[in-house]
Amino acid sequence: MKRNWDLEELIEHFTFLPNEMKQVGNKSGETRLGFAVLFKFFQYEARFPFQKFEVPKAVIQYIAKQIEAPAELYAQYDWTGRSITYHRTQIREFFGFREDTINDAEEVIDWLCKSVLFQDHDFEHLVETVYRRFREMKVVPPTPDRIERLIRAAIRTYEEQFFQATLEKLPAASLSKLDSLVDSIAFLDEDQGGGSDEGLLSFQELKADPGKPGVESVLREVSKLRTIRNLELPDNLFRDIPLKVLTKYRQRTATEDLRELRRHPDPIRYTLLAAFFWLRSMEITDNLIELLIQIVHRIGVRAERKVEKEILNDLRKVSNKYGILFNMAQSAVNNPDGVIRDVIFPVVNEQTLRDLIKEFKHTGPAYREKIHTIIRASYGSHYRRMLPEILGILEFRSNNEVHRPVIRALELVKKYSDTGHHYLPMSEEIPVDGVIRTVNKEIIVEKDEKGQERINRMNYEISVLQALREKLRCKEIWVAGANRYRNPDDDLPTDFEERREENYKALKQPLDAEAFIATLKQAMKDGLEKFDTGLPKNPKVRITEKGNGWISLSPLEPQGEPVNLSRIKSEMLRRWPMTSLLDILK
Structure with a gap:
C-alpha cells in the first residue's frame, strides 16, 4: 500500500458506511481500532497486511477518528493472538472471501500460462496480476513468498511449453x-576472420x-x-x-x-x-x-551549407526592390528610345543591378538548381551504390492509395538499377506527382531536342529517396520486417477484441463507453467547479485582461528544507568529506 494519502483519497477509500460500522460493534480499546484497520485494509487491498506497520499512519489516524479511538492504541494490537485470527475470519466472511487452497494455486498457475505469460513477463506486473486474480476468485491470497514461488512455477511451465512449441x-x-x-563464435575467437x-x-x-x-x-x-x-x-x-x-x-x-x-x-x-x-x-x-x-538528409544539408557559404561570401542583399523597379519603369516609359546607360543607370546604378542579379541567382530557381547539382555530384560519386542493395533487401509498403506513387517509383528505380540507362524510358508509366517536389520539377523533368519531356534516372532516384524519407518518418510508408517502421495497423494487438475484457481491466477502464464518458464528464465538471470556486479566493492566481484572459500565477514561495536533508549532508560529510550530495545524485 502506498504511504502518502490526501484527504479526498482517505474519504473515498477508508470511510465506514453504516452497515460496515455494525461490524465494529461493541469492540473496545486496541481490538476495536485493530479490527477497523484490518477491515478497511482488506476492503481496499483484498488481503490482510503482512506486517502491523504496513498500514500508513495517515490511514490509521483517519480510521481512529471515525470510531472515536486514540490512534496510538494500534501499536498495542496483538498481531499473533486469538483475537486477530477471529477478526480475520469475521472480515473474510463479511466480504465473501475464503482461504486459499492448493487447487487455487494450480488454477492461478494454469490461468497465468494461458492468459497472461504470452504477453507479459515483468515480475512486478505479474505480482499485481496475481493479486487481482485472487480478488476476482474471492480468495485470500497466500504470503508473498508463496506468491513468488507460484509465479516462478507458472513461468517455468509456460517456458517449457513455449520452447517445445518453437522447436516444433x-x-x-x-x-x-x-x-x-x-x-x-568459436571460429571467430580462434581466427579473427x-x-x-x-x-x-x-x-x-x-x-x-x-x-x-x-x-x-x-x-x-x-x-x-x-x-x-x-x-x-x-x-x-x-x-x-x-x-x-x-x-x-x-x-x-x-x-x-x-x-x-x-x-x-x-x-x-x-x-x-x-x-x-x-x-x-x-x-x-x-x-x-x-x-x-x-544519409538522404545529410546529402541535402551539406549541399545547402556549401551553397549558403558561397552566398555569404558573395552576396550583398539589395533593399527597396519595389522602389528600384518603379524608378526603372518610370525612366524607361519616359525615355523609350534612350540608351540604358543614359536612362537607367542614373536612376539605378550598375552595381545595384549586378547585386540584384546575384541575389536572384542565390534565391530563385538558380539557387535550387545549384543545390541539386551538388546533391547529384555527391550522390552519383559515392552514395548511389547503396541504392540497389537497399531496394534488394527491404520491402516498402503503404496502406494508403495516396502514397502509392512513391511505391511505384521505387519499383521503377529497382527495375532499372542495374542498367546503363541515363534516362528512364518514356514508355514506362513514371510517377511524378507525389514523388518529385513541385519546386524541383523544372530541374528533374528535362526536354530533348524535339521538345519531348524526359527524366534523368539519377535525378529521379534522388527525388524518390527524398520523398521516401518524408513518408517513412511519418509512417505513411512502412517496411516489412521492421519494428519502429512497421505497419501502423500492427500497433494495436491483433487479439484486442478477443481479449477485450482483459485488456480493459489492464487499462483500468470500463467496458461501457457511456460509463467512461460519464466519468470523464464528471471529472471535468468537478475540476471546473473547484477552479471556479477557488479562483476568487486564491491570492496567487488572477485572470488578466491580456488576450482572451491569460491566467497569471505569482511565484511560489520556496519550501523549507526537509528535516532529513541536513542529516544526510552531515552523515555524507562525515563519511566522504570531499563529496557533495549533488555529485551522489548525479
Whole structure:
C-alpha cells in the first residue's frame, strides 16, 4: 500500500458506511481500532497486511477518528493472538472471501500460462496480476513468498511449453544453420576472420552496432540482414508473441557464455537463438532505414551549407526592390528610345543591378538548381551504390492509395538499377506527382531536342529517396520486417477484441463507453467547479485582461528544507568529506 494519502483519497477509500460500522460493534480499546484497520485494509487491498506497520499512519489516524479511538492504541494490537485470527475470519466472511487452497494455486498457475505469460513477463506486473486474480476468485491470497514461488512455477511451465512449441515450428534446415552460426563464435575467437560460409557473417558480427551513417555502414547492415534471412526462420514463428517477451530471451542470448548456450537442451537453445535472430532482424531493418533517412538528409544539408557559404561570401542583399523597379519603369516609359546607360543607370546604378542579379541567382530557381547539382555530384560519386542493395533487401509498403506513387517509383528505380540507362524510358508509366517536389520539377523533368519531356534516372532516384524519407518518418510508408517502421495497423494487438475484457481491466477502464464518458464528464465538471470556486479566493492566481484572459500565477514561495536533508549532508560529510550530495545524485 502506498504511504502518502490526501484527504479526498482517505474519504473515498477508508470511510465506514453504516452497515460496515455494525461490524465494529461493541469492540473496545486496541481490538476495536485493530479490527477497523484490518477491515478497511482488506476492503481496499483484498488481503490482510503482512506486517502491523504496513498500514500508513495517515490511514490509521483517519480510521481512529471515525470510531472515536486514540490512534496510538494500534501499536498495542496483538498481531499473533486469538483475537486477530477471529477478526480475520469475521472480515473474510463479511466480504465473501475464503482461504486459499492448493487447487487455487494450480488454477492461478494454469490461468497465468494461458492468459497472461504470452504477453507479459515483468515480475512486478505479474505480482499485481496475481493479486487481482485472487480478488476476482474471492480468495485470500497466500504470503508473498508463496506468491513468488507460484509465479516462478507458472513461468517455468509456460517456458517449457513455449520452447517445445518453437522447436516444433523450426524446420531442420534452420536448426542446422543456427548451429553453424553458434559454431562461428568459436571460429571467430580462434581466427579473427569472418563466418564459415562465404558471404555470411559470424554471430559476433551480427551483434555489432551499425556505426556512423555512411555507405559502408549500409552495406554492412545489408550483409547482416542477408545472413539472418539465410536462416530461413518461419514467418509465423513468433507472430503472436509480444516483442517485450521476446526481448527477455534476446538479452539472455546476447549475454550468455558460449558454453552455457551450447549446454542448454535443444528446445531452450534453439528458441533462444531463434528469438535473438528474429528480433535482431527487426533491429537491423530499423537500422537500415535510420541510416537511409540520415544519409538522404545529410546529402541535402551539406549541399545547402556549401551553397549558403558561397552566398555569404558573395552576396550583398539589395533593399527597396519595389522602389528600384518603379524608378526603372518610370525612366524607361519616359525615355523609350534612350540608351540604358543614359536612362537607367542614373536612376539605378550598375552595381545595384549586378547585386540584384546575384541575389536572384542565390534565391530563385538558380539557387535550387545549384543545390541539386551538388546533391547529384555527391550522390552519383559515392552514395548511389547503396541504392540497389537497399531496394534488394527491404520491402516498402503503404496502406494508403495516396502514397502509392512513391511505391511505384521505387519499383521503377529497382527495375532499372542495374542498367546503363541515363534516362528512364518514356514508355514506362513514371510517377511524378507525389514523388518529385513541385519546386524541383523544372530541374528533374528535362526536354530533348524535339521538345519531348524526359527524366534523368539519377535525378529521379534522388527525388524518390527524398520523398521516401518524408513518408517513412511519418509512417505513411512502412517496411516489412521492421519494428519502429512497421505497419501502423500492427500497433494495436491483433487479439484486442478477443481479449477485450482483459485488456480493459489492464487499462483500468470500463467496458461501457457511456460509463467512461460519464466519468470523464464528471471529472471535468468537478475540476471546473473547484477552479471556479477557488479562483476568487486564491491570492496567487488572477485572470488578466491580456488576450482572451491569460491566467497569471505569482511565484511560489520556496519550501523549507526537509528535516532529513541536513542529516544526510552531515552523515555524507562525515563519511566522504570531499563529496557533495549533488555529485551522489548525479
